[in-house]
Amino acid sequence: MNDKNNLIILMKNVEKIYNLGQVQVHALKNVNLEVKEKEHISIMGPSGSGKTTLLNIIGCLDKPTNGTYFLDSVNINQLDDNQLSEIRNKKIGFVFQNYNLIPQLNVIENIGLPLIYRGIDEKEIEEKAKYYANLVGLGDRMYHRPTELSGGQQQRVAIARALVNEPVILLGDEPTGNLDTKTGKEIMELIKKLNEMGRTIIIITHDPKIAEYGERIVKILDGEIIDER
Amino acid sequence: MKGKINYLLRIIKIGIKNLYLHKLRSFLTILGIVFGVASVIAMLAIGEGASFEAREKIKELGSQNIIIRSVKLPETRMTQEATTFVGVYGLLESDYKMIKTIPSIDIIVPTWEMKEEIRYMEKGIQGRVVCTYPEYKDVMNIGLEVGRFLTQIDMELLQPYAVIGYSIRKSLFPSEDPIGKTITIRNYNFKVIGVAKERGIITETTGFTAEDVNFDIYIPFTTGRSYFGEFEITSKQGPIMRWERNWVKYHRFIVKVSETDKILTTSAIIENILKTNHKKDDYEILVPLQLLMQAEHTKRIFNIVLGSIAAISLVVGGIGIMNIMLATVTERTREIGIRRAVGAKRKDIISQFLLETVILSATGGFIGIILGILIPKLVTKFAGMTTIITWWSILLSFTISVGVGITFGIYPARKAAYLDPIQALRYE
Numbered sequence: 001m002n003d004k005n006n007l008i009i010l011m012k013n014v015e016k017i018y019n020l021g022q023v024q025v026h027a028l029k030n031v032n033l034e035v036k037e038k039e040h041i042s043i044m045g046p047s048g049s050g051k052t053t054l055l056n057i058i059g060c061l062d063k064p065t066n067g068t069y070f071l072d073s074v075n076i077n078q079l080d081d082n083q084l085s086e087i088r089n090k091k092i093g094f095v096f097q098n099y100n101l102i103p104q105l106n107v108i109e110n111i112g113l114p115l116i117y118r119g120i121d122e123k124e125i126e127e128k129a130k131y132y133a134n135l136v137g138l139g140d141r142m143y144h145r146p147t148e149l150s151g152g153q154q155q156r157v158a159i160a161r162a163l164v165n166e167p168v169i170l171l172g173d174e175p176t177g178n179l180d181t182k183t184g185k186e187i188m189e190l191i192k193k194l195n196e197m198g199r200t201i202i203i204i205t206h207d208p209k210i211a212e213y214g215e216r217i218v219k220i221l222d223g224e225i226i227d228e229r
Numbered sequence: 230m231k232g233k234i235n236y237l238l239r240i241i242k243i244g245i246k247n248l249y250l251h252k253l254r255s256f257l258t259i260l261g262i263v264f265g266v267a268s269v270i271a272m273l274a275i276g277e278g279a280s281f282e283a284r285e286k287i288k289e290l291g292s293q294n295i296i297i298r299s300v301k302l303p304e305t306r307m308t309q310e311a312t313t314f315v316g317v318y319g320l321l322e323s324d325y326k327m328i329k330t331i332p333s334i335d336i337i338v339p340t341w342e343m344k345e346e347i348r349y350m351e352k353g354i355q356g357r358v359v360c361t362y363p364e365y366k367d368v369m370n371i372g373l374e375v376g377r378f379l380t381q382i383d384m385e386l387l388q389p390y391a392v393i394g395y396s397i398r399k400s401l402f403p404s405e406d407p408i409g410k411t412i413t414i415r416n417y418n419f420k421v422i423g424v425a426k427e428r429g430i431i432t433e434t435t436g437f438t439a440e441d442v443n444f445d446i447y448i449p450f451t452t453g454r455s456y457f458g459e460f461e462i463t464s465k466q467g468p469i470m471r472w473e474r475n476w477v478k479y480h481r482f483i484v485k486v487s488e489t490d491k492i493l494t495t496s497a498i499i500e501n502i503l504k505t506n507h508k509k510d511d512y513e514i515l516v517p518l519q520l521l522m523q524a525e526h527t528k529r530i531f532n533i534v535l536g537s538i539a540a541i542s543l544v545v546g547g548i549g550i551m552n553i554m555l556a557t558v559t560e561r562t563r564e565i566g567i568r569r570a571v572g573a574k575r576k577d578i579i580s581q582f583l584l585e586t587v588i589l590s591a592t593g594g595f596i597g598i599i600l601g602i603l604i605p606k607l608v609t610k611f612a613g614m615t616t617i618i619t620w621w622s623i624l625l626s627f628t629i630s631v632g633v634g635i636t637f638g639i640y641p642a643r644k645a646a647y648l649d650p651i652q653a654l655r656y657e
């Protein structure tokens with residue numbers, strides 16, 4: 001692995017505070033994080049530690065209350081809802097624990113979903129979706145509905161969907177959480193392969209075995225980064 | 230631009246797919262709109278048909294005419310001679326002379342009428358004998374099927390000529406040529422010189438007494454006077470056969486006014502003249518134009534009432550759609566979250582849900598149009614009523630149904646678009 005000088009993520013003193021009526025909850029406190037291009041990072045922490053909040057901010061689903069966040073040299077703090085949507089559409093690929101596929105769409109349509117919000121020609125969307133379906137090993141399942149697929153296959157569809165827009169970063173929120181050990185391993189192997197092909201990857205997990213796939217492990221507890229190696 | 234169209238086609242496709250996924254629900258949802266639109270079109274078609282009929286009937290009377298008619302009041306009984314009543318009523322010579330001097334009238338055509346049996350050979354039929362002048366043809370717009378109408382010369386020579394109505398010809402001369410044939414009225418012979426074209430029947434509903442001019446028979450006024458005099462004789466039903474003899478100078482005046490906007494003032498002047506000449510209300514002034522205006526007014530009220538009913542039913546339909554769309558939004562919260570996560574903007578979500586609502590309501594509108602065209606056709610077929618489907622009622626109701634879709638779709642669509650994507654993604 002070389003050429004890791006390009007900074008994809010730069011977070012400085014990021015805080016997230018939720019106002020729950022009278023009570024304020026500090027979900028993130030003083031988080032500093034740098035991620036370079038083509039890195040594979042695992043973020044570890046128990047549930048309620050704020051790792052999902054951190055991932056939501058990285059993925060531009062949420063904005064930090066305080067601090068600065070640059071994604072691919074864009075200052076996220078200053079963007080409105082529309083611009084955040086556009087960033088998600090072009091620079092982020094999400095993989096969720098529960099796959100989050102749309103049940104009434106088939107594999108190809110699910111994979112192509114991010115592209116319809118770019119106004120791309122239907123043929124082109126289909127071509128790209130097919131390419132990524134093959135890449136994740138679902139070449140023979142392209143016209144199946146999610147309900148007709150196994151968990152591992154569904155997660156492959158989700159990964160293909162996360163890749164179809166050629167994002168600068170692939171975010172995984174417990175991508176193996178709903179899968180058995182064997183299938184989970186297969187998925188992690190696929191993610192590892194994608195990293196070797198040049199994808200920048202951030203995975204959050206509470207499973208140390210999964211975290212081991214990362215080149216760097218960031219541990220988070222009570223909203224603070226406590227260890228980084 | 231191309232991208233926009235691609236995108237639009239895509240979300241239309243998705244919308245149709247989603248609705249098709251819930252066929253029964255979608256169908257039930259649009260029923261309100263279907264019936265709303267169908268009732269608008271159907272009711273307007275029936276209303277339009279009814280007012281068209283009314284207008285046609287009024288036109289038969291001549292929209293530029295004023296018709297003054299003698300009315301026999303119930304108390305018109307002056308002397309009683311054993312089995313005969315003698316009375317006097319109706320329009321007078323002085324009325325005729327005074328009305329004639331009104332400058333705004335073109336012409337005044339008097340008539341004297343009686344109900345009589347008209348006989349030809351062994352056949353007979355009850356008709357209305359109208360003694361009148363040649364100008365009657367023009368003021369009443371009588372067309373001739375065959376032969377000619379009465380002329381000034383017939384008048385001067387007191388010719389025993391008759392022009393018969395369409396229905397009289399049909400029953401007396403079903404297969405013969407009536408021209409030149411001799412018919413009998415109260416033992417007097419008349420030669421048929423013409424047959425009038427068929428005319429619309431004026432029914433009670435339009436605001437005046439029913440009459441069917443197809444049973445009229447026209448003879449020269451002078452001839453009628455010399456044969457029948459000025460006494461109207463009618464038999465009275467009762468335990469003993471009795472006769473009623475009424476002296477009537479004229480039965481009707483048809484007055485043609487020179488200009489349409491002078492009709493109302495002229496009718497007021499006529500009313501004044503008649504008021505001074507008559508002690509009792511034994512006359513009646515009929516202004517077809519006024520009836521026409523009344524008919525238009527009635528139609529307007531009818532349309533407003535229909536419009537309100539239709540508006541209510543469409544609003545109810547719209548609320549039904551909104552209700553279902555709100556349920557759909559809740560049901561599809563996860564999907565909304567996913568779409569937002571992969572980069573859908575709020576306006577993308579709004580367009581998707583709004584479009585679904587509009588597809589629903591437009592489909593409802595479309596089915597409603599088909600039904601709305603079908604219903605009047607059935608009404609015409611089975612109830613024999615005239616119905617007229619106007620293109621604007623179709624356009625209007627379709628526009629409204631799409632409008633209802635947009636109006637009632639905006640709230641659910643906005644609700645969907647403003648969901649927090651993080652929460653939406655976790656929604657179970």
